[in-house]
Amino acid sequence: MELWEDERGKKYLLKGGPEHTLRADYVGARLLGKVGVTCPAAQIVRSDGILKLRLDYLEEWEDGPIVLPERFHDNKEIQDGFFVDLLLRQYDRTSWNMMFQGDRVAFIDHGASLHSRARGGYKGFLPDVTVQDIAFVLEHPERSGHAVNEAYGRLVGVENGKLVIKDRPRVERLLNHFSSTLGNGEGIVNSAIDEAGFSDGRRSVEFLKKQLERLENEATLSAPGSREESMCLGAVDTLTRMIATGGEATYLKKTIMSRASGIVDMFYEALRT
Ligand SMILES: Nc1ncnc2c1ncn2[C@@H]1O[C@H](COP(=O)(O)OP(=O)(O)O)[C@@H](O)[C@H]1O
Ligand SMILES: [Mg+2]
Numbered sequence: 078m079e080l081w082e083d084e085r086g087k088k089y090l091l092k093g094g095p096e097h098t099l100r101a102d103y104v105g106a107r108l109l110g111k112v113g114v115t116c117p118a119a120q121i122v123r124s125d126g127i128l129k130l131r132l133d134y135l136e137e138w139e140d141g142p143i144v145l146p147e148r149f150h151d152n153k154e155i156q157d158g159f160f161v162d163l164l165l166r167q168y169d170r171t172s173w174n175m176m177f178q179g180d181r182v183a184f185i186d187h188g189a190s191l192h193s194r195a196r197g198g199y200k201g202f203l204p205d206v207t208v209q210d211i212a213f214v215l216e217h218p219e220r221s222g223h224a225v226n227e228a229y230g231r232l233v234g235v236e237n238g239k240l241v242i243k244d245r246p247r248v249e250r251l252l253n254h255f256s257s258t259l260g261n262g263e264g265i266v267n268s269a270i271d272e273a274g275f276s277d278g279r280r281s282v283e284f285l286k287k288q289l290e291r292l293e294n295e296a297t298l299s300a301p302g303s304r305e306e307s308m309c310l311g312a313v314d315t316l317t318r319m320i321a322t323g324g325e326a327t328y329l330k331k332t333i334m335s336r337a338s339g340i341v342d343m344f345y346e347a348l349r350t
Contacts, residue, residue: 088134095197098188099130100273105187107269112258114158115183121274138176145172145226154182155228160255164336165190166202168214170225192315201311204335240347256341266333270326277324289316
C-alpha cells in the first residue's frame with residue numbers, strides 16, 4: 078500500500094497484490110457502492126507496468142478496531158453491505174476492514190470477493206448460494222464462534238444447517254433494496270467485471286489452466302477435511318468451470334447474476350415461513 082498525491086494535492090493509495098485479487102476488490106467496491114455503502118472510489122490502474130488498485134484516501138477516518146464497538150452492533154450502514162458480501166462470497170468483513178469517522182462507516186478491502194481469497198490465492202465461487210455460503214460469510218475468519226461482525230450477525234444466522242432470520246423487518250428492507258438495485262443488475266455487473274479488467278478467451282484460459290494445475294496439487298497436500306482443503310477443492314471446481322465457459326469474465330458475470338437471483342428467492346422464501 079503506497080500513499081501518493083496527484084497534481085492537485087489529492088491523496089490516493091496504490092494497493093498491490095495478485096491481479097485477480099485487485100480486480101475482485103474493485104468489483105466489490107462497485108457493487109457495494111451501488112447499494113449505497115460508503116466505499117472509497119476505486120480504479121484499476123497500471124503503475125510502471127504493474128497492476129494496482131487506486132483508492133481515494135480517507136483522510137481523518139480511523140482504522141477499524143479488532144472488535145466492532147457496541148454502538149455499531151445494530152448499524153444500518155454496515156448491514157447494507159450484507160447481501161453484496163454474500164453475493165460476492167466475501168468472507169472478510171471484519172471491523173478492521175471498515176473505517177470510521179464519528180458515526181459514519183466506510184468499507185475497505187473487498188479482496189476476498191469472487192474467486193479470490195483475502196490474501197490472494199483462490200477459493201470457490203459457484204452459481205448457487207447455499208446455506209454453507211451464508212455460514213462462511215457470517216463466520217469470523219479468526220475468532221471462532223463469533224460473527225464476522227455483530228451487525229451482520231444480528232441479521233441472520235445458520236443454526237443446525239438452516240437459515241434463521243433474526244431481524245425480519247431489517248432483512249426484508251435490505252432484501253427489497255438488494256432486489257431492486259442488483260436483482261436485475263446485469264448492466265452494472267457486466268460493466269464492473271469489464272472495468273475490473275477480467276478477460277476471456279485463449280489467454281485467460283491458458284492462465285487459468287496453469288493455476289488449476291497448481292491448485293490440484295495444493296488440494297492433495299492439504300489435510301483431509303480441513304478448511305484449506307475445502308477452499309482448494311472449491312477453487313478447483315470454479316476454475317474448471319471458468320475454463321469450460323471460455324474465461325474469467327463470462328463466468329463471473331453469469332455466476333454473479335445467478336447468485337443474485339438465488340439470494341432473492343432464498344431470502345423471500347425464508348421471510349414467508
Ligand atoms: N481508502 C483508504 N484510505 C485510508 N486508509 C486506507 C484506505 N484503504 C486502506 N487503508 C489502510 O490500509 C490498511 C490496509 O488496507 P486493506 O485494503 O485492508 O489491505 P489488506 O488487503 O492488506 O488487508 C487499512 O487497515 C487502513 O489502515
Ligand atoms: Mg484488510
